[in-house]
Amino acid sequence: xxxxxxxxxxxxxxxxxxxxxxxxxxxxxxxxxxxxxxxxxxxxxxxxxxxxxxxxxxxxxxxxxxxxxxxxxxxxxxxxxxxxxxxxxxxxxxxxxxxxxxxxxxxxxxxxxxxxxxxxxxxxxxxxxxxxxxxxxxxxxxxxxxxxxxxxxxxxxxxxxxxxxxxxxxxxxxxxxxxxxxxxxxxxxxxxxxxxxxxxxxxxxxxxxxxxxxxxxxxxxxxxxxxxxxxxxxxxxxxxxxxxxxxxxxxxxxxxxxxxxxxxxxxxxxxxxxxxxxxxxxxxxxxxxxxxxxxxxxxxxxxxxxxxxxxxxxxxxx
Numbered sequence: 355x356x357x358x359x360x361x362x363x364x365x366x367x368x369x370x371x372x373x374x375x376x377x378x379x380x381x382x383x384x385x386x387x388x389x390x391x392x393x394x395x396x397x398x399x400x401x402x403x404x405x406x407x408x409x410x411x412x413x414x415x416x417x418x419x420x421x422x423x424x425x426x427x428x429x430x431x432x433x434x435x436x437x438x439x440x441x442x443x444x445x446x447x448x449x450x451x452x453x454x455x456x457x458x459x460x461x462x463x464x465x466x467x468x469x470x471x472x473x474x475x476x477x478x479x480x481x482x483x484x485x486x487x488x489x490x491x492x493x494x495x496x497x498x499x500x501x502x503x504x505x506x507x508x509x510x511x512x513x514x515x516x517x518x519x520x521x522x523x524x525x526x527x528x529x530x531x532x533x534x535x536x537x538x539x540x541x542x543x544x545x546x547x548x549x550x551x552x553x554x555x556x557x558x559x560x561x562x563x564x565x566x567x568x569x570x571x572x573x574x575x576x577x578x579x580x581x582x583x584x585x586x587x588x589x590x591x592x593x594x595x596x597x598x599x600x601x602x603x604x605x606x607x608x609x610x611x612x613x614x615x616x617x618x619x620x621x622x623x624x625x626x627x628x629x630x631x632x633x634x635x636x637x638x639x640x641x642x643x644x645x646x647x648x649x650x651x652x653x654x655x656x657x658x659x660x661x662x663x664x665x666x667x668x669x670x671x672x
Contacts, residue, residue: 368580371396371426373418374437378536379478379529382572383435384411393580396429398438419458423465430470433579436513437478439506445628448505455509463516474523476579477513480506481528481564481589481639490596490640493528493587501634517586525578529590530641533662534568535669542635543606544670552615553607557636559600559616564641566592567656567665577652589643592662593654596640602659609663610672 370387374380375397387393388410396412398421414425418438440458442451466473484491485498499507510526517524533539547553566574574590607614619632643649656662 367392367394368433369394369396369429369431370579371398371429371431371434372437373398373434374439374478375399377437377439378534379532379568379572379575380437382534382568383437383575386569386572386576396426396431419454419461423462423469427469431473433474433476434466435476435478435575435579437575439509442505445505445630448502448630449508452505452508455506456512459509459512463512463522467516467521471522474525474579474582475513476525476527476575477510478527478529478575479510481530481641482634482637483507483510483528484639484641486633486637487639490642491589492642492644493589494644500637500639501630504630525585526587527575527578527590528587528641529571529574530564530566530592531639532568532571533565533656533659533666535666537568538635539666540670543603544610544667544672547606547610547612548672550615552613553603553610554617555600555603555614556617556632557599557619559598559603561599561636561638562596562640563599563602564591564596564639565594565602565659565662566590567654567662569655573655574652577648583645583648585645585648588645588648589641591641591643592659593657594659597659599636605660605663609660609667 370393372380372384372395375384376399384395384397387395396414397408398414398416399408400415400417412429414421416422418440440451440455442448480503482501482503483497483499484495485500497507513524513526516522517526531538543553570592571590578588603614656665
């Protein structure tokens with residue numbers, strides 16, 4: 355989806371176009387940008403979104419594959435932050451969605467190369483593209499997708515190729531597991547805990563997780579877009595050390611005052627729609643950033659994993 359807000363840079367207003375601004379991360383990003391007075395925002399939205407809530411934002415109505423690019427040309431954004439991903443259910447649904455996403459992204463890239471080649475793009479991906487690993491991975495690690503990323507990487511590849519060809523100024527951001535209300539944190543841990551009166555541990559629970567609070571993730575995405583660090587890829591990580599799934603679930607169970615229960619892989623019983631769900635929850639993907647200067651002076655809102663869990667469970671009134 356698309357948004358307009360205001361940022362002063364050298365006495366000039368910075369213009370940002372946000373694609374995916376009504377999604378899980380996008381809502382936090384737009385909320386933080388709207389608090390500033392020096393950025394002008396434009397946002398791509400669907401018709402069902404309430405315009406009353408977006409009075410201070412310029413909008414384009416449409417979907418990722420067909421929205422009117424002429425409106426973008428009139429706006430002439432300095433930066434595009436792209437968080438939009440077409441989703442699908444099951445392996446076939448994700449394959450179809452990634453194919454449509456690939457087509458949509460090639461359309462945008464071809465247009466930008468022709469009409470607005472100097473516009474900076476921050477494309478938000480994920481850390482599942484790195485795959486299972488026993489060692490911590492930096493931005494230079496090769497792509498070896500696992501879980502949901504096996505299908506969704508296809509939609510990302512046009513941006514990877516355009517970056518490699520140096521036809522556009524592109525930074526690809528890969529967040530760690532994002533902890534927030536409405537995310538995998540709720541759907542895979544909190545909701546099952548409320549339903550079954552026990553917090554699930556998937557598999558052995560020894561897989562290592564890098565975590566970041568959604569509020570901090572959004573702030574780092576804004577930083578990547580608003581200031582040019584000359585970075586082509588950035589891993590977005592939290593302030594704490596990595597944690598095993600076992601220890602993470604223990605923190606949730608202590609806060610919710612519930613026991614834990616171990617879930618074994620059994621696709622026949624319908625516990626998971628496909629293997630991608632299991633791989634995504636049980637893979638070890640510890641990541642770090644090799645760009646220390648990017649994080650210099652950054653103030654995290656959630657300084658510990660416990661802080662983040664507490665904040666988002668309170669939002670859920672738990």
